[in-house]
Amino acid sequence: xxxxxxxxxxxxxxxxxxxxxxxxxxxxxxxxxxxxxxxxxxxxxxxxxxxxxxxxxxxxxxxxxxxxxxxxxxxxxxxxxxxxxxxxxxxxxxxxxxxxxxxxxxxxxxxxxxxxxxxxxxxxxxxxxxxxxxxxxxxxxxxxxxxxxxxxxxxxxxxxxxxxxxxxxxxxxxxxxxxxxxxxx
Amino acid sequence: xxxxxxxxxxxxxxxxxxxxxxxxxxxxxxxxxxxxxxxxxxxxxxxxxxxxxxxxxxxxxxxxxxxxxxxxxxxxxxxxxxxxxxxxxxxxxxxxxxxxxxxxxxxxxxxxxxxxxxxxxxxxxxxxxxxxxxxxxxxxxxxxxxxxxxxxxxxxxxxxxxxxxxxxxxxxxxxxxxxxxxxxxxxxxxxxxxxxxxxxxxxxxxxxxxxxxxxxxxxxxxxxxxxxxxxxxxxxxxxxxxxxxxxxxxxxxxxxxxxxxxxxxxxxxxxxxxxxxxxxxxxxxxxxxxxxxxxxxxxxxxxxxxxxxxxxxxxxxxxxxxxxxxxxxxxxxxxxxxxxxxxxxxxxxxxxxxxxxxxxxxxxxxxxxxxxxxxxxxxxxxxxxxxxxxxxxxxxxxxxxxxxxxxxxxxxxxxxxxxxxxxxxxxxxxxxxxxxxxxxxxxxxxxxxxxxxxxxxxxxxxxxxxxxxxxxxxxxxxxxxxxxxxxxxxxxxxxxxxxxxxxxxxxxxxxxxxxxxxxxxxxxxxxxxxxxxxxxxxxxxxxxxxxxxxxxxxxxxxxxxxxxxxxxxxxxxxxxxxxxxxxxxxxxxxxxxxxxxxxxxxxxxxxxxxxxxxxxxxxxxxxxxxxxxxxxxxxxxxxxxxxxxxxxxxxxxxxxxxxxxxxxxxxxxxxxxxxxxxxxxxxxxxxxxxxxxxxxxxxxxxxxxxxxxxxxxxxxxxxxxxxxxxxxxxxx
Numbered sequence: 001x002x003x004x005x006x007x008x009x010x011x012x013x014x015x016x017x018x019x020x021x022x023x024x025x026x027x028x029x030x031x032x033x034x035x036x037x038x039x040x041x042x043x044x045x046x047x048x049x050x051x052x053x054x055x056x057x058x059x060x061x062x063x064x065x066x067x068x069x070x071x072x073x074x075x076x077x078x079x080x081x082x083x084x085x086x087x088x089x090x091x092x093x094x095x096x097x098x099x100x101x102x103x104x105x106x107x108x109x110x111x112x113x114x115x116x117x118x119x120x121x122x123x124x125x126x127x128x129x130x131x132x133x134x135x136x137x138x139x140x141x142x143x144x145x146x147x148x149x150x151x152x153x154x155x156x157x158x159x160x161x162x163x164x165x166x167x168x169x170x171x172x173x174x175x176x177x178x179x180x181x182x183x184x185x
Numbered sequence: 186x187x188x189x190x191x192x193x194x195x196x197x198x199x200x201x202x203x204x205x206x207x208x209x210x211x212x213x214x215x216x217x218x219x220x221x222x223x224x225x226x227x228x229x230x231x232x233x234x235x236x237x238x239x240x241x242x243x244x245x246x247x248x249x250x251x252x253x254x255x256x257x258x259x260x261x262x263x264x265x266x267x268x269x270x271x272x273x274x275x276x277x278x279x280x281x282x283x284x285x286x287x288x289x290x291x292x293x294x295x296x297x298x299x300x301x302x303x304x305x306x307x308x309x310x311x312x313x314x315x316x317x318x319x320x321x322x323x324x325x326x327x328x329x330x331x332x333x334x335x336x337x338x339x340x341x342x343x344x345x346x347x348x349x350x351x352x353x354x355x356x357x358x359x360x361x362x363x364x365x366x367x368x369x370x371x372x373x374x375x376x377x378x379x380x381x382x383x384x385x386x387x388x389x390x391x392x393x394x395x396x397x398x399x400x401x402x403x404x405x406x407x408x409x410x411x412x413x414x415x416x417x418x419x420x421x422x423x424x425x426x427x428x429x430x431x432x433x434x435x436x437x438x439x440x441x442x443x444x445x446x447x448x449x450x451x452x453x454x455x456x457x458x459x460x461x462x463x464x465x466x467x468x469x470x471x472x473x474x475x476x477x478x479x480x481x482x483x484x485x486x487x488x489x490x491x492x493x494x495x496x497x498x499x500x501x502x503x504x505x506x507x508x509x510x511x512x513x514x515x516x517x518x519x520x521x522x523x524x525x526x527x528x529x530x531x532x533x534x535x536x537x538x539x540x541x542x543x544x545x546x547x548x549x550x551x552x553x554x555x556x557x558x559x560x561x562x563x564x565x566x567x568x569x570x571x572x573x574x575x576x577x578x579x580x581x582x583x584x585x586x587x588x589x590x591x592x593x594x595x596x597x598x599x600x601x602x603x604x605x606x607x608x609x610x611x612x613x614x615x616x617x618x619x620x621x622x623x624x625x626x627x628x629x630x631x632x633x634x635x636x637x638x639x640x641x642x643x644x645x646x647x648x649x650x651x652x653x654x655x656x657x658x659x660x661x662x663x664x665x666x667x668x669x670x671x672x673x674x675x676x677x678x679x680x681x682x683x684x685x686x687x688x689x690x691x692x693x694x695x696x697x698x699x700x701x702x703x704x705x706x707x708x709x710x711x712x713x714x715x716x717x718x719x720x721x722x723x724x725x726x727x728x729x730x731x732x733x734x735x736x737x738x739x740x741x742x743x744x745x746x747x748x749x750x751x752x753x754x755x756x757x758x759x760x761x762x763x764x765x766x767x768x769x770x771x772x773x774x775x776x777x778x779x780x781x782x783x784x785x786x787x788x789x790x791x792x793x794x795x796x797x798x799x800x801x802x803x804x805x806x807x808x809x810x811x812x813x814x815x816x817x818x819x820x821x822x823x824x825x826x827x828x829x830x831x832x833x834x835x836x837x838x839x840x841x842x843x844x845x846x847x848x849x850x851x852x853x854x855x856x857x858x859x860x861x862x863x864x865x866x867x868x869x870x871x872x873x874x875x876x877x878x879x880x881x882x883x884x885x886x887x888x889x890x891x892x893x894x895x896x897x898x899x900x901x902x903x904x905x906x907x908x909x910x911x912x913x914x915x916x917x
Contacts, residue, residue: 012408014396015426016800017268017816024812025252025271031815042424046825046859047436051429134255134265136401137408
């Protein structure tokens with residue numbers, strides 16, 4: 001089983017939002033919903049300021065509370081190791097939405113839960129996820145962490161990476177490298 | 186190269202056979218006349234969500250565009266698209282699009298129209314235009330234009346016999362920059378700008394918001410440089426997105442940038458940090474420059490700019506140490522104050538002192554261009570008539586270019602001086618939202634016999650039109666072949682990805698049909714645009730079919746990025762050298778070396794109004810786009826946190842901005858932030874449309890341009906300064 005991860009080089013994100021809309025169009029995400037976002041967080045007082053632009057999406061956690069919470073097994077770990085939803089089995093109970101600490105899920109208009117799939121359909125064809133493909137800053141990097149030759153493996157070996165809400169114990173597969181503030185923003 | 190009309194017709198006729206095959210292939214691509222199927226078809230084309238014009242691969246399923254991706258071969262997209270590029274689908278399927286020709290029935294500005302056929306609409310326009318020509322002369326027609334459609338309508342205007350053309354991209358945007366670079370280096374800095382960002386060690390951005398203006402390849406190269414460890418210096422009253430990427434953020438007092446630039450030049454010269462060999466070999470006027478900048482010490486500049494002298498010196502040294510791989514970005518929208526050309530001249534001079542022009546990591550040289558002169562006017566082979574009256578569009582400014590100064594045309598329309606302007610053609614530009622002093626524009630419109638707009642969306646200015654001609658979107662049409670001037674020259678083709686929706690037509694067709702009715706048939710010697718494109722490809726020595734299939738073809742051996750240091754170089758300036766001291770400016774009565782002038786400051790209780798871009802919108806043109814509107818529905822006015830506290834305003838409160846002339850904005854949310862100086866207010870441009878036909882954009886946010894009732898004019902280039910307005914904040 002591959003271990004697909006996304007590494008986000010925070011320094012290279014310029015907040016252009018190309019990823020946000022590329023994802024919507026690639027996946028036909030319904031109006032009013034997004035599977036990924038760019039969060040802008042500024043600290044300090046004029047003129048001593050710093051700011052982080054942080055892409056957020058489903059972390060495809062290794063210990064995924066959304067899977068555990070699902071009563072119908074609609075939320076499941078797919079063969080490729082990603083966390084997916086079987087919409088035929090989903091009853092829209094929202095248990096996964098409550099269980100996910102990352103606000104990565106939503107209920108789409110047909111009443112079932114939905115979220116980022118890591119562009120599973122593209123990975124199958126050997127392509128990168130749409131958000132990675134279009135990232136103007138090459139800030140989003142995707143690959144199989146178990147492949148030591150992959151960009152993601154090399155980056156995570158070289159730089160200290162952070163994950164969101166580490167205390168939640170979910171072992172996320174989306175890693176953040178912030179060379180300016182390696183300990184976290 | 187120029188060839189006769191007969192040559193062209195010969196080529197056009199010879200290629201008709203190919204035309205039939207081509208047409209069928211397009212039908213196949215579009216899946217026309219076939220049963221729906223799910224198999225996607227990929228068609229290469231060119232984006233027009235902004236003027237960067239990236240290569241696109243459109244994914245079409247069952248005749249519907251489902252995804253747009255960056256063309257991997259095109260040097261401006263490199264396989265990627267910005268948010269606006271991806272949002273092109275939103276424009277195509279926007280239910281508010283202009284769907285058929287309209288003729289006004291109410292008063293101008295009321296937005297009351299009746300549906301018309303193309304014939305009725307053309308006849309209406311042609312009759313009025315012919316009457317204007319007969320009564321006042323052809324010069325009484327003016328054209329305001331932006332985007333690819335300009336190709337056809339400038340041709341039409343010149344064929345009709347008027348020089349009075351105004352492109353917002355000149356005086357309201359990059360005009361001063363282009364003139365300053367021409368004066369200094371003999372060539373403008375190009376579009377895309379010839380900045381060698383990916384090889385830069387130091388990148389200096391003066392009010393230039395990479396990331397917020399999301400020009401595709403520029404963003405890609407900028408982040409590549411960041412990854413390589415480039416030092417970024419951002420000069421901006423606002424902590425912009427790119428300021429957060431910078432090692433040095435210099436929160437400069439607005440309107441004092443020239444002081445900082447002159448002080449940097451002062452330090453670079455005083456400390457001997459300039460490239461002596463380069464300066465000796467390629468430039469003229471160094472001694473006079475050194476003398477002239479003596480007074481502009483860092484200590485002096487500190488008082489003007491509020492940037493500590495130590496920081497001015499430190500940043501100058503970083504540039505000096507890393508020369509020549511330094512980009513001091515010349516900017517794009519440089520229409521700020523009265524001294525725009527001189528400010529950019531200082532950037533050009535600094536660039537030259539660092540030896541960065543024509544050197545790796547600086548500004549690369551224009552590519553060798555074997556293709557000049559291949560355009561519509563060459564193809565028709567008929568010369569344009571000479572005009573009998575002086576050009577109004579160039580104003581009294583000696584270095585203005587033919588793209589013109591829009592406010593000069595508006596002024597002349599209002600005053601009928603030096604002669605009356607009686608008709609306006611407005612194509613591809615939201616004139617109301619792009620031009621300062623809206624009241625003047627609207628008053629001028631009242632004096633006209635004819636207002637025609639060609640556009641895709643019912644923008645604000647459409648409300649004032651007598652006749653509205655709906656252009657199809659860039660995904661539904663052919664356009665003239667684009668010469669892509671990046672490091673190399675390439676050719677890119679925009680081709681229809683789907684058939685035009687509704688009763689909309691391509692710009693080339695609208696211009697041609699109108700031309701025929703104006704008796705200008707000889708200027709449009711082709712039935713279909715494919716005939717023209719095929720003939721043009723033949724002359725260019727490439728295959729039209731190959732271009733259609735690939736979307737982009739690079740012309741080999743055209744790259745010439747750097748000075749090789751050995752051969753004799755002649756710059757296209759009068760001296761053949763880089764002119765640090767400009768005789769051209771001196772002879773025209775302007776300072777040959779930039780001099781600092783102070784600008785008016787906001788009165789008590791007022792803030793300087795600054796404006797800019799957001800990455801998900803292009804001017805006002807995308808604010809109604811369903812896909813992009815969803816990403817950002819309205820703008821917010823940035824106000825410094827301490828100022829907001831004093832005024833008792835909280836983040837997200839709605840306020841009204843009132844300018845120095847009492848003009849009130851639409852209500853707008855405020856963004857309370859530390860990311861801006863206390864002496865200014867910043868508003869992203871293009872929002873607050875007052876066209877009710879734009880159901881999403883209507884009255885969402887504030888319109889910065891409405892508050893820009895005043896403007897300064899740069900006497901050198903005619904560039905219009907728009908950062909000279911002041912606003913106070915009132916509760917909504």
